Amino acid sequence: MKQQWQTQLDRAIALLEAGDIQGGLETLASVRKHQTDDPVLGLQLVNIYHELGHHDAALDILEEMEKDQKEWGNEIQQEMNVYRASLYIDLDRLQEAMDTLLTIKETGTDDYRVYALLGELFLIEGLEEVAIRYFEQAIEMEPNNEEIQYLLGKLYAEQGESERAMEKWQMIEGFEEEAPILHERARLAARQGDFEAALTLYEKLGEDDSDTEALYGAGMTAYQIGDWQRAVRHLARLIEADADYIAAYPLLAEALWKLDMHEQALVIYQRALSLHIEEEKLLHGYLGFCIELGKWKEAEAGIARLRNLDEDDPIYWYWQGRLAEARGETEDALAYYEQALDGGEVVADAQQRYQNLMRH
Numbered sequence: 057m058k059q060q061w062q063t064q065l066d067r068a069i070a071l072l073e074a075g076d077i078q079g080g081l082e083t084l085a086s087v088r089k090h091q092t093d094d095p096v097l098g099l100q101l102v103n104i105y106h107e108l109g110h111h112d113a114a115l116d117i118l119e120e121m122e123k124d125q126k127e128w129g130n131e132i133q134q135e136m137n138v139y140r141a142s143l144y145i146d147l148d149r150l151q152e153a154m155d156t157l158l159t160i161k162e163t164g165t166d167d168y169r170v171y172a173l174l175g176e177l178f179l180i181e182g183l184e185e186v187a188i189r190y191f192e193q194a195i196e197m198e199p200n201n202e203e204i205q206y207l208l209g210k211l212y213a214e215q216g217e218s219e220r221a222m223e224k225w226q227m228i229e230g231f232e233e234e235a236p237i238l239h240e241r242a243r244l245a246a247r248q249g250d251f252e253a254a255l256t257l258y259e260k261l262g263e264d265d266s267d268t269e270a271l272y273g274a275g276m277t278a279y280q281i282g283d284w285q286r287a288v289r290h291l292a293r294l295i296e297a298d299a300d301y302i303a304a305y306p307l308l309a310e311a312l313w314k315l316d317m318h319e320q321a322l323v324i325y326q327r328a329l330s331l332h333i334e335e336e337k338l339l340h341g342y343l344g345f346c347i348e349l350g351k352w353k354e355a356e357a358g359i360a361r362l363r364n365l366d367e368d369d370p371i372y373w374y375w376q377g378r379l380a381e382a383r384g385e386t387e388d389a390l391a392y393y394e395q396a397l398d399g400g401e402v403v404a405d406a407q408q409r410y411q412n413l414m415r416h
Contacts, residue, residue, distance in 0.1 A: 061087050061094070061097055062097075064083060064086060064087045065084075065087050065097070065100060065101075067083055068080045068081075068083035068084045068087060068104075069104070071083060072104075072108070081108075084101065084104065084105075087101065088101060088117065095121065095128045095132045095136075098117055098118075098120075098121045099132075099135055099136070099139065101114075101117050102114045102117050102118055102136075102139050103139070105117065106139065106142070106143060106146075111143050111146045111147050112147070114139070114143055115140070115143045115147070118136055118139060118140050118143070121136060122136065134160060134163075134165065134167065137156055137159070137160055138160065138167065138169050138170060138173070140156055141153045141156040141157045141160075141170075141173055142169075142173060144156065145173065145176060145177060145180070150177060150180065150181075153173070153177055154174075154177055157170055157173055157174050157177070158174075161174070166197055167197075168193075168194040168195075168197035168198035168201065168204075169194075171190045171191070171193040171194035171197070172190070172191065172194040172201075172204055174190040175187040175188070175189075175190035175191040175194060178190060179211075184211060184214075184215070187211070188208065188211055188212075191204055191207060191208050191211070192208065195208065199227070202227075202228045202229070205224045205225065205227045205228050206224070206225065206228060206234075206236060206237065208224045209221040209222070209223075209224035209225040209237070209240065210240050212224065213240050213241075213243070213244040216244075216247070216248070218244055218248065221240070221244065222241075225237045225240075225241075235261060235267065238257050238260060238261050238270075239261065239269065239270065239273075241257055242254045242257035242258045242261070242270075242273055242277075243273075245257065246273075246277060251277050251280055251281045252281070254273070254277050255274060255277040255278055255281070255283075255286075258270050258271075258273040258274035258277055258290075259274050259290075261273075261274075262274045262290060262293070265293060265296075265297045266297065268294055268297055268298045268301055271290050271291070271293055271294035271297065271304075272290075272291070272294055272301065272303065272304055274286075274290040275287050275288075275290035275291035275294060275304065275307060275308070275311075276307060278290060278311075279307055279310070279311055282314075284311045284312075284314045284315045285315065287307070287308070287311040288308060288311045288312060288315065291304045291307055291308035291311065292308060295308065295327075299331070300331065300333065302328060302331065302333045302334050302338070305324055305325065305327070305328035305338065306325070306328070306337070306338065306341045308324050309321040309322075309324040309325050309328075309341060309342075309345070310341070312324060313345065318345070318349055321345055322342070322345055322346070322349070322351070322354070325338060325341060325342035325345065326342070329342065329358075329361075335361060335365060336362065336365055336371070339358050339361060339362055339375075340371070340375075342358055343355055343358045343359065343375050343378070343379075344378075346358060347378055347379060347382045350382070352379070352383065355375075355379050356379070358375075359372065359375050359376060359379060362375060370395070370396040370397070370398070370399060370401050370403045370406075371396070371403060371404070373392050373393070373395035373396040373403075374392070374393070374396040374403045374404055374406050376388075376392040376395075377389045377390075377392030377393040377395075377396060377406065377409065377410075378409075380392055381409065381413065386413055389409075389413060390410060390413055390414070393406050393407075393409060393410040393413070394410070397410065
């Protein structure tokens with residue numbers, strides 16, 4: 057006969073899965089009073105709260121179980137300690153996590169989770185080589201764990217070891233269609249300079265308009281190999297899918313400019329600037345285009361926006377100089393460039409432009 061608490065727990069899980077978070081949490085709270093009587097219930101509760109991101113609540117349950125525990129045996133004790141270490145990591149209590157895991161490891165455990173968590177800890181500390189050794193030990197114990205296989209492949213790829221990365225990923229069922237792996241393979245190919253292979257992978261991923269990272273990767277890679285039309289196609293799809301993906305706008309504008317579609321390039325910059333996101337970075341490319349096309353009013357408006365952002369920024373004076381130089385107002389341009397260089401900073405090519413004007 058199913059225990060009453062299990063019926064309540066099943067109901068709590070059903071409520072949570074149905075999206076009734078408040079109802080699920082209230083039902084869980086009513087179940088918690090039974091936790092010290094049954095370690096199986098306690099560990100189930102720890103797992104549920106952990107997955108919900110309620111790490112403090114999960115840790116509280118473990119501490120209550122330990123305080124009131126009966127003779128539950130080594131297996132339950134180790135399970136509690138593994139959960140405790142995982143929670144410590146999530147709570148950024150890394151030294152406590154390390155101490156807990158090393159204590160378990162010293163008992164000669166064959167629990168792959170202990171080694172996977174040690175790998176995670178060393179990865180957080182930036183010690184990738186040590187992390188990889190622990191992940192390899194974990195996968196020896198649990199060879200069918202696809203999450204660890206994927207992570208190992210990712211780490212090898214980041215180190216440029218493409219063959220070892222592929223060896224891990226090929227252990228994952230259907231790896232040729234797995235989006236995370238395709239992303240990693242595309243990034244690896246791009247890092248190795250195989251842009252055509254990277255573009256093929258990104259385009260496969262980019263068939264789904266919701267994969268904005270893939271669309272950006274495809275646009276960026278096409279731009280890198282000088283295929284401006286493909287770059288425009290992918291980047292235009294990207295900003296239609298996500299208008300706030302600000303990094304796509306300058307790249308799209310530059311690709312349009314390369315295709316001599318100058319007015320369209322300006323429109324893309326203007327659309328991006330209307331979002332008021334990362335204005336200063338966008339204004340540099342936009343002002344360069346405006347000055348190149350002799351659109352003085354647009355340039356003046358853009359420079360005014362720079363002034364509003366920070367009138368003391370040398371880059372503001374630099375663009376004043378660029379505009380004056382383009383208009384043939386040499387004396388004004390020299391004065392503006394002097395302002396830009398006044399603080400001794402390297403401001404774009406202000407020094408070179410100033411010297412060129414002085415020579416002529």
